[in-house]
Amino acid sequence: MSLIQYLQDSADLIRQAASDEMAGRVEQAIQRISAALAEDKPLLVCGNGGSASDAIHITGELVGRFLKERRALNCIALGADPGTLTAWSNDYSYETALARQVEAYGRAGGVLLGITTSGNSANVLKAAETARGKGMAVIGLTGQGGGKLKPLCDILLDAPARHTPLVQQVHACLYHYICQQVEERLAG
Numbered sequence: 001m002s003l004i005q006y007l008q009d010s011a012d013l014i015r016q017a018a019s020d021e022m023a024g025r026v027e028q029a030i031q032r033i034s035a036a037l038a039e040d041k042p043l044l045v046c047g048n049g050g051s052a053s054d055a056i057h058i059t060g061e062l063v064g065r066f067l068k069e070r071r072a073l074n075c076i077a078l079g080a081d082p083g084t085l086t087a088w089s090n091d092y093s094y095e096t097a098l099a100r101q102v103e104a105y106g107r108a109g110g111v112l113l114g115i116t117t118s119g120n121s122a123n124v125l126k127a128a129e130t131a132r133g134k135g136m137a138v139i140g141l142t143g144q145g146g147g148k149l150k151p152l153c154d155i156l157l158d159a160p161a162r163h164t165p166l167v168q169q170v171h172a173c174l175y176h177y178i179c180q181q182v183e184e185r186l187a188g
Contacts, residue, residue, distance in 0.1 A: 046078035047115035098127035108135030119147020128152040
């Protein structure tokens with residue numbers, strides 16, 4: 001595949017994601033996240049591999065700043081602390097490491113944003129279950145269909161693809177827009 005074809009495929013997928021249905025679900029996510037952060041309730045973000053890097057990216061934008069000067073927002077990237085992650089994983093299981101952090105940092109009225117391109121990452125599923133048990137909203141950022149995460153979500157933002165790199169490109173567009181809009185609503 002040539003670079004031109006790859007970029008055209010990416011652009012086509014982003015155009016496909018630009019639907020009224022997706023816009024409505026993204027608006028719901030922005031409202032949920034903004035409402036929680038306005039009350040200083042936590043936004044917990046998690047994923048594996050590239051999705052874990054996306055979680056760190058999102059929290060960096062919201063704790064720091066995206067485009068505007070404003071107060072820091074209560075946002076934590078689960079799994080970003082290697083000491084906690086490896087200690088729990090070694091002593092218990094990697095599958096429950098994110099759920100343990102939800103148990104520590106989650107609060108009723110907060111939001112968990114679980115990122116998994118397949119929708120089937122066991123540790124993200126466990127984190128979502130724990131978040132629901134704590135009275136948190138669950139937003140899933142997944143590939144097409146949402147996988148096993150779908151029934152655990154209050155809001156599902158599923159990219160219209162299953163090929164991981166293309167899914168992650170749509171995710172980057174969606175979460176940058178979410179960060180921009182959350183910041184816009186809370187900056188005042």
